[in-house]
Amino acid sequence: MAISGSEREAFEKQLEAYVGLDIGLEDIGKDRVNAAMVRHWCEAMGDSCGAYTDPALAAESVHGELVAPPTMLQAWILGGVGMASDESDPRDKQKELHRIFDAHGFSGVVATNTEQEYTRYLKMGDEIRARTVIEEISEQKATGLGIGYFINTRTTFRDQNDTEVGWLTFRVLKFEIAEVPVAAETAETGAPSRPQRLRPAMAHDNQWWWECVDKGELAIQRCSGCEALRHPPRPMCGECQSSEWDFVFSTGQGTVHSYVVIRHPEVPGYTYPLVVAVVDLEEGTRFVSNVVDVDPGDVEIGMAVQATIELVDDEMKLPVFRPA
Numbered sequence: 673m674a675i676s677g678s679e680r681e682a683f684e685k686q687l688e689a690y691v692g693l694d695i696g697l698e699d700i701g702k703d704r705v706n707a708a709m710v711r712h713w714c715e716a717m718g719d720s721c722g723a724y725t726d727p728a729l730a731a732e733s734v735h736g737e738l739v740a741p742p743t744m745l746q747a748w749i750l751g752g753v754g755m756a757s758d759e760s761d762p763r764d765k766q767k768e769l770h771r772i773f774d775a776h777g778f779s780g781v782v783a784t785n786t787e788q789e790y791t792r793y794l795k796m797g798d799e800i801r802a803r804t805v806i807e808e809i810s811e812q813k814a815t816g817l818g819i820g821y822f823i824n825t826r827t828t829f830r831d832q833n834d835t836e837v838g839w840l841t842f843r844v845l846k847f848e849i850a851e852v853p854v855a856a857e858t859a860e861t862g863a864p865s866r867p868q869r870l871r872p873a874m875a876h877d878n879q880w881w882w883e884c885v886d887k888g889e890l891a892i893q894r895c896s897g898c899e900a901l902r903h904p905p906r907p908m909c910g911e912c913q914s915s916e917w918d919f920v921f922s923t924g925q926g927t928v929h930s931y932v933v934i935r936h937p938e939v940p941g942y943t944y945p946l947v948v949a950v951v952d953l954e955e956g957t958r959f960v961s962n963v964v965d966v967d968p969g970d971v972e973i974g975m976a977v978q979a980t981i982e983l984v985d986d987e988m989k990l991p992v993f994r995p996a
């Protein structure tokens with residue numbers, strides 16, 4: 673239950689004290705802006721702009737030299753693997769604020785949006801540092817995830833001359849994790865409940881797909897204009913912009929294109945470790961789902977898998993994959 677009355681009043685008063693505060697720590701880039709990080713980024717993003725990676729092309733460009741992709745801005749100050757550590761600097765006001773939310777039952781956190789602006793292109797050798805201010809904490813909101821508060825921060829990036837090179841705002845929702853619904857039958861019998869999976873948001877554009885799944889069919893949307901397949905379902909073709917479509921049924925045969933093994937945090941309704949894979953379906957599109965009945969250590973890129981549609985809780989059907 674959400675806190676109420678005087679307890680909520682005291683809590684919100686406590687939050688107010690954080691609005692406008694610098695979080696107290698400066699993020700200093702571990703490395704100067706450099707060609708190696710830019711190259712890795714461009715490879716990962718599929719960005720082939722020569723001004724980022726080809727010194728000869730960059731020399732002929734308006735920049736006259738190699739520059740970094742503007743969207744890398746935050747990458748220059750990220751803390752690496754250490755960011756995931758539970759140990760935090762006691763001076764960090766942002767983490768302190770999050771702990772206050774946790775202590776009042778708002779332990780869930782989800783990033784909701786970010787805005788960025790770039791003042792200039794960063795060049796090789798630039799030294800980047802950033803400071804972050806807690807800009808705003810919303811009033812209490814009822815959201816699809818539960819009751820919570822939005823926290824807005826603004827991070828300003830500066831170079832070695834203390835000149836601003838860009839900023840980003842970041843908004844997270846700290847929310848009270850809703851109790852997981854229990855199927856009616858198990859509630860009545862008093863048997864140990866099996867937590868339900870999170871439900872997808874159903875709307876005009878995807879309901880047909882879930883109806884196919886309910887009938888045991890793995891459907892793939894197909895553009896009527898250029899016959900490109902696409903998943904998840906959406907109203908317009910990314911290839912030819914046609915909004916006409918039909919669908920084909922997949923055999924469910926595919927190969928693992930990539931995968932991760934999720935161990936933490938555990939969300940009720942799922943079995944851990946959870947293998948989440950991007951599967952190349954033989955029809956020629958990709959599909960994200962779980963690989964089940966397999967030791968996570970045995971999952972490999974390129975492994976042949978077969979989808980079947982099955983109940984993943986008391987009432988929800990999903991396509992899941994097994995080694996073929």
Ligand SMILES: [Zn+2]
Nearest residue numbers: 895898909912
């Ligand atoms: Zn198309």
